[in-house]
Amino acid sequence: MGAGFLVSSFMLAKVCSAAVNGIEAYPVEVEVNAGWGDTLVVLLGLPDAAVKESRDRVSTALTNSGYNFPLGRTTINLAPADVKKEGPSFDLPIALGILAASEQLDADQLDNFVIVGELALTGAIRSCRGVLPIALCARAAGKTGVLVPVENAAEAAVVEGLQVIPVPNLRAAAQFLEGEIKIAPARVNLAELFAQDQGDDLDFAEVKGQENVKRALEIAAAGGHNVLLLL
C-alpha cells in the first residue's frame, strides 16, 4: 500500500435523517465531506429538483445565521445511493452536516437524533411532511430523539419514548446539539387530545323519530359493521 497519510476525520460528518416511501419511513444518512479544491458543492444520491435546490437554500441560510459556508469541495451524499430522494426536508440535516464537517459545530449528539426540516433563507425552519412515520422510524432505529420543525412537533410527539425537539431555526438546532441551550421536548397529552374530540356539535337527539335506524346505527357502531341506509 502506498504511503497514504490519514486525513483527520473531522472533515467528514454524518447526520441521520429519514424519508418516506409509501407510508413508511426509511433512514437516510446524510454524509458531508468538506475537502480541498475549488469551492464546489456536489450533491449525490439521486436528488430530485427540490433536493438539488437545497444547496442554495442551505448556503444562504448558513450565511444569514452567522456561519461561514466552507470553501473547498463539499461533497454531500444521501445514502442509500440508488433510491431517488425527494422534497426539501433534507435542508436542515445538510446544513448541520456542513457545519459539523467544517468544524463550526462541535457535537457528539448527531448520531442520536434523526433530523428533518426545510430551511428558509433566514435560517428559520419550515414545516415538512411525513414527520409521524419518520418519528416512528427513529424510535424503531433506537435513536434518542428527533429534531423537527416547531409546527410538526405535536405530530411527532405522539410517538412515546422519543425526545421530540422542536427547533425554530438553524442556529437553535446547532446550539441545542452543542449543548449550549436546552430545548424542552415537545409533549402531547394523548388523553387530552382525545378528550377534545368529544364535544361534537351534532347530536342524535336532533333527529326526530327513526328509532329503528338509530338502533341499527348503534349496533353498527358497537361492532364496526358496515351499514347500508335505505331511507
Place this chain on the structure above:
Amino acid sequence: MLAKVCSAAVNGIEAYPVEVEVNAGYGDTLVILLGLPDAAVKESRDRVSTALTNSGFKFPMGRTTINLAPADVKKEGPSFDLPIALGILAASEQLETDQLENFVIVGELALSGAIRSCRGILPIALNARASGKTGILVPEENAAEAAVVQGLQVIPVPNLRAAAQFLEGEIKIAPARVDLVQIFAQNHSDDLDFAEVKGQESVKRALEIAAAGFHNVLLIGVPGTGKSMLAKRLPSILPPLTLDEALETTKIHSIVGLLAPGQALVTRRPFRTPHHTASDAGLLGGNINPTPGEISLAHHGILFLDELPEFKRSVLETMRQPLEDGRVTISRAAGTMTFPAQFMLVAAMNPTPDGKMPGESRSSPREIQNYLGRISGPLLDRIDLHVEAPPVKFREMTSSGTGETSAQIRDRVVAARQIQLARFKGKPKITCNARMGPKELKAFCELDEPTKELLKMAMTDLNLSARAYDRILKVARTIADLVAAETITAEHISEAIQYRSLDRQLWT
C-alpha cells in the same frame, strides 16, 4: 499505471461480468467515466474520491480514465463504487496485489469508506463461480445471500481499507458460511392451516389435486364461500422448495431488492396477490429498464388473482404466453430481458356480476354472459381445474370438528410429486403433470378402451369442447398419482371431468 478489477452487473436475472479498467495517466486532474454509466454510476466518481481520501488514501493527480467494459451495455446502480475505488488504488500504485484477478468485487461506498449493501448479489455470486473465480468481495449485509453459492469464498468486507488490506494479504477475513439445512428447516411452521376451513371438502380436494400436479385453478363461488380463505392456505400444502427452485426465486427477489438484510434465501413458496387494478407492466414486468413483475415474483409459487373478471382484459391476455412458456420476455427501448415465471395461477370469481348463483341472480343472461366473457377462451384453456365452491351449509359452519390438517394433505401431495419427478426424469423442462406436452400426454396418459369410451360419451353428452380433452387427461393423471395408480382408470377420468364446469357452459 493500468489496473483491472473484475466486477459484475445484473441483466434480467442473470449477472454478466463487468471489467473495471482504470488508467492513471498524465494531464490535468480529471476523471473520465466510460461505459454508458447512468446517474447513480456517474455519482460514483465523487463518492469514490471522497471515500479514498477519508480512508487515508490519495486520489491520483492527472487524467484518470475509468472504463466499465463491455462498453455498449448501460450500467446502473451504485455497486461499482468499490471496484472503481480499488482500481484507482491499484492504478496509482497505492495497492499492490496479484489477487484482483481472482475476486469479483461489488459494493456501494459511503463517504467515510464504509461499504453499503446492494442488490442482485446472488446472481453475481453464481456468475463468479461460473467464470471460475476464487471468491467474491461483498458488503457485509449481503454476505449470507452470496454464501448460498457453494464452492466460492464469500468475503464480507466492512470498508474500503479492509478490502484493500485483504487483497494485499495484510489481514485475513473469514469467508461467510450459511447452513442450508438449517435455513430450510426454519420455515415449516405455517400460520395458516386447512383445518381452519369448515366444510368445502370438494374444493379442498380440488386444491390438493392442483397442488400435486401444479395445475392452474379457477375458484367460482358466491361471496362468503371462503374462496380467498382457501387460496391463502394453498401454500401450506405445496411441497417445500428445492434448493434449485429456491435459488431461482431468490435471484428474482434479490434484483428487486425484496430480501431482508441478512436473509440468505427465499425458503417459502411466494404467494403474490396483486390487486385487480394492476397494470400490465406491474403484472408482467416492465419499466424503462425492464424489471420483474408479479408473475416473476411468484416464480415457483402462487399468483392469486381475486375477482378475476375485474382485471383489465388486456392485462389478463398478456399472461397467456407466460402461462404457456413459464417465462416472460419483455422488450423495451433499453433492451430485451427474459424473466422466469413458472407460477401456479389461482383465480377466484363470482358466478354472476351481482354475486348470486345464476338461478337467483337478477342479472340478465346477457349480463352474465358478458361477465363470464371477460375471461377469454384462450385464458380459460390454460386453467386446468374449474372448481365451484358451494355455499357452506349451516351444519358445517357450526360444527366443531376439524378437518384434515395441511401437514396431512401435504404428505400426499409430496408423494404424488415424487412420482412425477421420477416420471419426467431426463426432461428438464417438465417437472409436473401440468407442464406435459402432447408427446408426454401420449406416453403417460394411455387409456384403456372402456375408459376411452366413457370420456368420449362424456364429451358429447356434456358438450365439452375439444380443448377440455387435454386438460381432463392431465388432471386425471394427477388424480391417479395421488393414489399411486399406474394407469388412469374410469374413476379418475370421471373426477377430472367434474373440474371443467366453465366448459360445460353450465350457466348459459
